[in-house]
Amino acid sequence: MEVPILKQGHYLIASIQSALTDADLLKLRDELVERVGRYRARGVIVDVTVLDVMDSFATRTLSAIANMVKLRGAETVIVGIQPEVAFAMVQLGLALSGVATALDLEEGLAYLQRKTKGNGGNHGR
Amino acid sequence: MEDKVNVPINSDTDIVTARQSGRELAAQIGFTSTDLAIIATSISELARNIVSYARTGEVVISVVQQGTKHGIMIVAKDRGPGIPDIEQAMKDGYSTAKGLGLGLPGTKRLMDEFEIVSAVRNGTTVTVKKWRR
Amino acid sequence: MSNKPRQPTTIQESSNIQPTTALLRELVSHLRQNRTQLREEWARRIVEARLLTAMSNDEIFAEATSVYDNYVEVLETGSVEALQAYARNLSERIIPRGVETHEVLGIVLLLRDVLARSLFSKYQTDFALLNRVLDAYEPAANRIANTVAVGFVQERERIIRQQQEAIRELSTPVLQVRDRLLILPIIGVVDPQRARQLTEQLLRGIRSNRAKVIVIDITGVPSVDSKVANHLVQTVEASRLLGATVIVTGLSPEIAQTLVTIGVDLGKMNTVGDLQGGIEEAEHLLGYKVIASGEPTAQVEEE
Numbered sequence: 001m002e003v004p005i006l007k008q009g010h011y012l013i014a015s016i017q018s019a020l021t022d023a024d025l026l027k028l029r030d031e032l033v034e035r036v037g038r039y040r041a042r043g044v045i046v047d048v049t050v051l052d053v054m055d056s057f058a059t060r061t062l063s064a065i066a067n068m069v070k071l072r073g074a075e076t077v078i079v080g081i082q083p084e085v086a087f088a089m090v091q092l093g094l095a096l097s098g099v100a101t102a103l104d105l106e107e108g109l110a111y112l113q114r115k116t117k118g119n120g121g122n123h124g125r
Numbered sequence: 126m127e128d129k130v131n132v133p134i135n136s137d138t139d140i141v142t143a144r145q146s147g148r149e150l151a152a153q154i155g156f157t158s159t160d161l162a163i164i165a166t167s168i169s170e171l172a173r174n175i176v177s178y179a180r181t182g183e184v185v186i187s188v189v190q191q192g193t194k195h196g197i198m199i200v201a202k203d204r205g206p207g208i209p210d211i212e213q214a215m216k217d218g219y220s221t222a223k224g225l226g227l228g229l230p231g232t233k234r235l236m237d238e239f240e241i242v243s244a245v246r247n248g249t250t251v252t253v254k255k256w257r258r
Numbered sequence: 259m260s261n262k263p264r265q266p267t268t269i270q271e272s273s274n275i276q277p278t279t280a281l282l283r284e285l286v287s288h289l290r291q292n293r294t295q296l297r298e299e300w301a302r303r304i305v306e307a308r309l310l311t312a313m314s315n316d317e318i319f320a321e322a323t324s325v326y327d328n329y330v331e332v333l334e335t336g337s338v339e340a341l342q343a344y345a346r347n348l349s350e351r352i353i354p355r356g357v358e359t360h361e362v363l364g365i366v367l368l369l370r371d372v373l374a375r376s377l378f379s380k381y382q383t384d385f386a387l388l389n390r391v392l393d394a395y396e397p398a399a400n401r402i403a404n405t406v407a408v409g410f411v412q413e414r415e416r417i418i419r420q421q422q423e424a425i426r427e428l429s430t431p432v433l434q435v436r437d438r439l440l441i442l443p444i445i446g447v448v449d450p451q452r453a454r455q456l457t458e459q460l461l462r463g464i465r466s467n468r469a470k471v472i473v474i475d476i477t478g479v480p481s482v483d484s485k486v487a488n489h490l491v492q493t494v495e496a497s498r499l500l501g502a503t504v505i506v507t508g509l510s511p512e513i514a515q516t517l518v519t520i521g522v523d524l525g526k527m528n529t530v531g532d533l534q535g536g537i538e539e540a541e542h543l544l545g546y547k548v549i550a551s552g553e554p555t556a557q558v559e560e561e
Contacts (some may be wrong), residue, residue, distance in 0.1 A: 019145065022137035022173075052162060053144055055169035056228050079501070083461035084162035086499040090492040092166060092231035095499070102501035103468060111501075159458050 003028045005035060010042040011112055013105070016050050025061040033068045043112035044069050047105060049080030059094040066099045075115050077101065079108035127153075129187040134175045134203075144168040147186040151197045154188055156257055163235045164197060164255055170228040171201035171251055179205020179248065189254060196237070196256035204248040211243055281394045286334040288380060289373060297326045300365075300372045309364045312355045321348065322365075325406075329369060333398050338405050345409030353414055362410045366403045374399070432463040438470040439540050440502075443533070445478035453489035460493060464500045471540040472497055475533045477508030484520045487513070491522055503543060504528060507536035 003024070006013045012035055014028060032044055046062060048054065066076040077100040081089075089095065100115075102108040130150055132143040147168040148161050156164065168184060175182035182203030189198045208214050214229050229251070233239040236253040243249035289296065301322045304310055310318050324344065332341045349362075377395060381388040433441045440463055444456065460472065474493070476482075482490070494504040505528045509517075517524060530536040 019141050021141055052148070053165040053169055055166050055173065057169075057173060081499045082162070083458070083465055083496075083500065084159045085166075086461060086496040087159050087457060087492075088162040088166045088235070089499065090495040091163065091235050092170070092228065094231075095495040101499050103465070103470075104501075107468075107470075107501050 003031070005031060007035075007039060007041070008109075010040075010116070011045060011109070012036065012039070012041045012043070013045045013047065015047045018050060019053070020051075020058075022057055025058060029061055029065050029068070032065055033072065036069050036072045036074050041074050042116045043074055044076045045105065045108040045112065046076065046078050047080045047108075048078060048085075049082070049104070052082065052085065054081065054085050054089050054094070056092070056094055059089065059096055062096060063099055075100065075112055077108045077111050079104050129185065132172075132184045132186070134172050134182045134184055134201075135180070137173075137176055140169055140172040140176060143172040143184045143186075147184075147197070147199065150186050150188065151255075154195050154197065154257060156197070156255075160255065160257070164199075167232045167235050167253060167255075168199055168201075170232050171199065171253070174228070174249075174251075175201060175203045175205070179203035181205075182248075191256075194256045196254055198252065198254045200250065200252045202248070202250045207245040207247050207249055208241075208243040209245050211241060215241075279394075281390060282333065282398070285377060285391065285395060286330055289330045289333070289376070292376060293326065293330075296372055296376055297322055300326065300369050303368050303372065304365050307364060307368065309361045309368075310352075310357060312357055313352070321352075324348075325365070325369065329373075329402055332402050332405075333395070336398070338401060341402060341405050342409055345406045346413055348406075349410045349413035353410075353417055359407070359411060359414065363403070363407050366406045370399045370403060432459055434463075434467050434469070435537070436541070436544070436546070438468060438544055439473070439537075440464065440467055440469040440471070441473045441475065441533075441537070443475045443478065446480075448479055448482060448486050450485050450489065453486045453493075457489060457493045457496065461496055461500060464497060464502045469502050471543050472502050472504045473507055473533065473536040473540050474504060475507045475536065476510075476513065477533065479508075479510075479513070481510075482513055482516055484516060487516045487520050487522070490517070491520075491527070494527060505530055505536045505539055505543075507531065507533050 003014050003016050003020070006015070012032065014032060016028075020028070028046075032046075035041065036044060044065070046065065048062075051058070062078055066078075069076050078096065079102045081101060100111060102111050127150065130146045132139060132146055134140070134143060144165040148165040151161055151164045168186065172184050175184070182201065182205065185200045185202070187198050187200075189196050215233070216230065229241065232251075232253060235255075237256050238252075238254035240252045241249065242251075297319075301315075301319050304318055304322065305315065310321075313321070325348070328341050328344050332338060352362075374392075374395065377391055378388065381391050433443070435441050440460070442456070442460055442463075448456070460474075463469065464472065474490075476490075490506070494506070497504045507530050509529050514524060514529075517527070528539075530539050
């Protein structure tokens with residue numbers, strides 16, 4: 001299942017539309033990393049509103065996305081985690097630590113704007 | 126109304142099928158949305174273990190009843206290499222977030238009943254149950 | 259036309275199953291024949307013992323009739339299913355009326371007594387026969403008392419669970435104090451079930467209020483065990499996944515100790531002394547500036 005990735009200014013927004021298999025998640029990771037490099041994006045938003053399950057693989061992959069994207073100088077924020085999903089995740093010990101999260105797309109954009117203020121390019125730390 | 130679903134697990138796409146089927150079955154007997162998320166996540170973890178360690182197996186999800194309690198039972202079975210040290214696998218230090226371990230302690234916490242039978246070269250069977258409050 | 263069983267010539271005969279069943283049938287027919295009188299006596303003794311005070315005399319008599327008939331039927335058939343169904347039905351009706359467990363047990367035991375005395379007076383001239391009568395009657399009567407009592411208690415427990423759930427929901431309101439700021443004051447003992455319910459309510463509240471900061475005040479919580487402390491930590495983590503920051507206020511030294519014992523790094527958890535301080539910190543995080551006006555008496559509306 002293809003995940004549509006939109007470019008909005010300096011940011012990339014990946015909107016997950018339906019349940020993703022492991023292969024889909026890995027593909028998303030590679031796509032995002034590639035495009036961050038190509039467009040010199042400053043931030044990435046991954047919208048997981050639609051996902052009703054976030055298991056260990058999904059959280060590992062999202063962490064990987066954040067780390068790899070960071071190596072290219074961009075910030076990542078995960079948005080739209082559902083209350084029930086968040087509950088199940090922390091009970092399983094998957095707290096996505098070290099990865100920024102926000103309530104929804106609007107909050108995610110606000111976060112990126114705050115975070116990347118004054119960040120001239122993708123050489124920032 | 127179905128009361129049992131049998132999902133063969135051979136690839137990562139089957140993981141999604143297993144947890145969606147499981148969720149549907151659990152929804153039929155009236156679990157809360159939070160519990161549905163928990164059940165689906167547990168199924169995902171158990172099915173994923175099969176794919177990662179045994180390549181092939183099956184997940185059977187069924188409705189169970191004990192007296193006036195209604196619940197769901199998940200049996201994840203494979204004929205894979207087995208777990209050499211179950212005690213170690215059940216220790217909380219095994220973090221699935223880092224990609225180590227099998228997510229078993231977490232699954233045990235999420236479910237009401239948990240049972241694992243495993244022997245080297247003889248496969249693994251994990252049986253979990255969750256009761257509707 | 260009742261068939262009186264032959265007098266046993268040896269003691270062994272009294273333990274023979276067949277005569278016992280025939281005996282039971284005879285008992286049942288005796289109890290049916292004397293139905294009206296025995297029922298009235300039972301109802302009278304219920305009122306005398308001041309049981310079922312929540313019900314009127316007419317109601318007591320009506321229920322007494324049903325229970326009596328069911329009772330005798332079970333003695334006859336040995337089948338408790340019908341009695342179980344009736345016991346559940348009765349419980350559903352009388353529990354909301356405030357009937358207590360001891361009352362239900364009391365009336366069943368009174369009936370047992372009324373019937374036993376009736377049997378005593380009938381068979382009192384033959385002691386050996388009386389013994390056999392009691393051997394036939396006792397186990398059945400015990401099973402009946404048991405069934406009705408257990409049925410009542412189970413129904414009661416079910417209702418209590420329902421009520422507890424409702425109370426839990428009511429007792430932990432999630433308050434929206436300012437835009438994007440939620441306060442969750444927790445008062446009283448928190449058990450794992452309540453903790454779980456709190457977390458679910460809070461997370462839903464974060465989503466619907468689009469809250470960015472939560473202040474969880476646990477001043478009113480006397481103590482927590484490690485399970486509940488874990489829940490608190492999970493609540494903080496889950497809230498973060500929804501983009502909200504949690505400030506915990508009112509942490510007593512005991513609870514702080516529990517958290518440390520279970521391995522929580524209090525440095526990582528945002529804690530502030532009291533609720534007031536917590537709200538101020540929250541406002542600060544949200545970028546609110548509370549500006550004091552020149553005249554301290556002017557702005558604040560006091561009673």
